[in-house]
Amino acid sequence: MTATKAFGTRVALAASLGILAATPVLAESLVFTSWGGTTQQAQQKHWAKPFSAASGVNVAMDGPTDYGKFKAMVESGNVNWDVVDVEGDFAYKAAKDGLLEPLDLSQLKGVDPRFVSPNSVGSFYYSFVLGYNKPALKGAAPASWAALFDLKRYPGKRTLYKWSAPGVLEIALLADGVPANKLYPLDIDRAFKKLDSIKSQIVWWSGGAQSQQLLASGEASIGMFWNGRVNALQQSGAPVGMSWNQNLTAADMLVIPKGSKNKAAAMKFLAYATSPEAQAKFAGETGYAPINLQAKSKMTPAAVKSLPDQHGASQINLDMRYWAEHREEIAKRWYAWQTQ
């Protein structure tokens, strides 16, 4: 989920920040930065507002998350963000580079241990799923990543995530027959060779809204998507299908930038945002899965059904630690291949 995802909301958020800055300062306040759009709206509604009401700490919204800005703030010592929603591989890399405050893990209760580290705690988790436009495929129902590479049975453009990030390479390898438990370390040559076979048919999406537009219009007949985005399309009545088979999960993480001026309040906010209630309400609205193990008991059965973790058996975890280690070298190969 890169910065482009929330491009349009920047102005609106800046405006709302201005208003918040003008209101009298409460005893404590902090700034929460996320990716904008419907996701951040849900975070504001279900995390920030009830947290402010309960604690008296004012939470201002900012966004979208921008790693360049993040690094610049920490380096200059002028840190305006207190809690930031980041991607998993960035959380590990930032911790390694000394850009993060350590967390007080004793304040976190019930969080899935997969999504806790000394410097970061899960925000929510999502899956890359196979999505397809039903009319464009004329009734065929693809059920695995291999379908992406089967131009005969599933003709049309395929749309994939544009940036060098966890997901596409794994999908290519899975489609090529690599077993899920042998994915890492990634065989990059093999992945690109597989991708070569459909290269001319790929349309890249760089943000969630664009991916929805491509899929709903049938411009792309099939592709990889964030599950919440296909979920939203289905709810709006678009003729799109989704396969959870081999869905690839990754978590967004919450971190406190090093040098945050409101560390104590930020930690309290993290504890609230990752609590079962806050997680359940957020997941119920967005279709992204809670990272708190007790959250599901607080959700309606219907909401639980649309979550990525209902498909645990067919699920594959993207290895964010591997990506944090190899980000740069993969990126080089990635852009070399893309621009060829």
Next chain:
Amino acid sequence: MSTALSSAAVPVRRRFKIGAESRGVKLLLPALLLLGGFFLIPVLTLLLRSVMEPAPGLQNYVELLGSQTYVRVFFNTFMVAGVVTLITLLIGFPTAWLLAVLPKRWSQLMFAVLLLSMWTNLLARTYAWMVLLQQTGLINRVLMAIGVIDEPLALVNNLVGVTIGMTYIMLPFLVMPLHATLRAIDPSTLRAAAICGASRWQALRLVLLPLALPGIASGALMVFVMSLGYYVTPALLGGTNYMMLAELIAQLVQSLLNWGLAGAAAFVLLVVTLGLYAVQLRYLGGGRTGFGGR
């Protein structure tokens, strides 16, 4: 009488001019401070980073210029900017000419249409093009419905899409300076050309174009330079095989946090752009924008 007037006027004008120039410099001060503080210093920091990160030395430049990928991205950037400038010019010149010769009411209306497009959010406009140009989009559907084509044309996610989207966005930046230049041309020069027996083509080539050259040059340079650094439109309407530099720099800065390499890329682009500007100043006089003319 007239000689007395002109001889008296010269020293007055000269005195006035000197005063205006020194006053002008003072008036420039806010702009200079702004540029110095918010442009020059960051650029210098960037340059410094490009030779200091991750270790002191020129390795970022070696990597940049030694890598096929980055060289290709540089080439793409200049190629796309060149194509966009050319097509903007081909559309913009007749438009600017029409604006200059139409009755005021019509030219005002045309200007309004031109400016209106500039006031609409860039992202919204780019998405609109995406919807129009895609395979299932309006343009392809209409062309297929009236039987011009059987298969949808690939108008987006490639060079065609970038060129269409960017030409549309750049058009006002060319038309406005060019329009100002064309309006300043005395129509009687064209009449004089006709009286001297010049055909329409000769009048255009030998009279109008040379006179319009400063406007063409400054407009084209503006479009070219703006295109070099363009981000949103190529990112959304282009495919990855024509990735432009701004997109790569954004990735290096925001996602990979490789600021050394990003700084080197930005600096090379800056140097090349300034070089082009210098060439234009040298050979075309840079339009009539300079202080006190040429």
